[in-house]
Amino acid sequence: MRSERTQLPLLASCLLFAMVIQAMLPLSSASLQVGYYRYTCPKAEKIVKRFVRKAISDDVGLAAGLIRLFFHDCFVRGCDASVLLDPTPENPHPEKTAPINDPSLEGFDLVDKVKAALERHCPGVVSCADIIAFAARDATKIAGGFHYAIPSGRRDGRVSLAAESMRDLPDPTFNLDMLKENFAVKGLNLEDMVVLSGAHTIGDSHCSSFLDRLKPGVPIDASLAASLKKKCPSPASGNVTVDQDVVTPDLFDNQYYKNVEAHRVLFDSDNALLTSKKSADLVSIYARDQTIWQVKFAAAMVKMGHIGVRVGKGGEIRKMCRVVN
Ligand code: HEM
Structure with missing residues (x-):
């Protein structure tokens, strides 16, 4: 039988091992994570970057549009891609129709293209909210800013109201x-x-x-x-x-x-x-x-990018960014 002396270091190493393993596992539903799609769609961030780079080389102004799109998404109902939802008979006034967004907000077509490519590559995995976050990050770098790792794992929301954009986004007349x-x-x-x-x-x-x-x-x-x-x-x-x-x-x-x-x-x-x-x-x-x-x-x-995010079982992964599933 082992003595207590030998059992203690064994217990300590087991604990340490468990902690290391836990640190390596995806952070369950509790939070976002850098490299969230590492196993489920390893090329996701690369694919986004490829599209963003090409789109900005065709239209330099789009870099600004993508950075603003992320801001306008996150400030209204959190970063949940609610800003991307199109009007429907049930919801004729989603966020994108609010005067603070329409006609000035850009980037919707690019997000559609990226999403279509990602759905071909790994269907039902990458959220529209994460596409916005990656695209804003890449646009920042391409326009001359620093590269940074952006945690992901956001899920898409199902509600989008123009009135909330008008309420939650700052006005240029603010003091x-x-x-x-x-x-x-x-x-x-x-x-x-x-x-x-x-x-x-x-x-x-x-x-x-x-x-x-x-x-x-x-x-x-x-x-x-x-x-x-x-x-x-x-x-x-x-x-x-x-x-x-x-x-x-x-x-x-x-x-x-x-x-x-x-x-x-x-x-x-x-x-x-x-x-x-x-x-x-x-x-x-x-x-x-x-x-x-x-x-x-x-x-x-x-x-x-952490404002009001849905993770784990909250929200959904939209199939198309303009409509809820
Ligand atoms: C501090 C409060 C802010 C106010 C009041 C504000 C307001 C505005 C307004 C009125 C415009 C011009 C819209 C137009 O008429 O076309 C604009 C453009 C822009 N805003 Fe802000 N903004 C603020 C903060 C931010 C933040 C936090 C970001 C992103 C991190 C941002 C990114 C941009 C960008 C990149 C543009 C240019 C968009 C384009 O060229 O398509 N703004 N902002």
């Missing part, structure tokens, strides 16, 4: 307190908000989103205001689009923060970052150190 509150409700703090706003370093905006700011008394750089007035002369030009970052419009760099400091930004919500010492200090740090911002942006995207 700092409103922005802080809007992000806090989603579990994101002031720094996350300042960091994520840096996405406005690429992409464009419809004139209608900032026309109200082209009047005297608004803190906006005079030469930017003059050029915007030319491009957006009246409310009738609401559908015209302009670059958000006039210096490096398609590059995912820290130019946005330099623009904020110079009041060369489009929205009250951008300018609001200068209205508290804490947020203005962050703007100054990111304007001076691109690497710090890139690292924090990646971390904030991962954090945003």
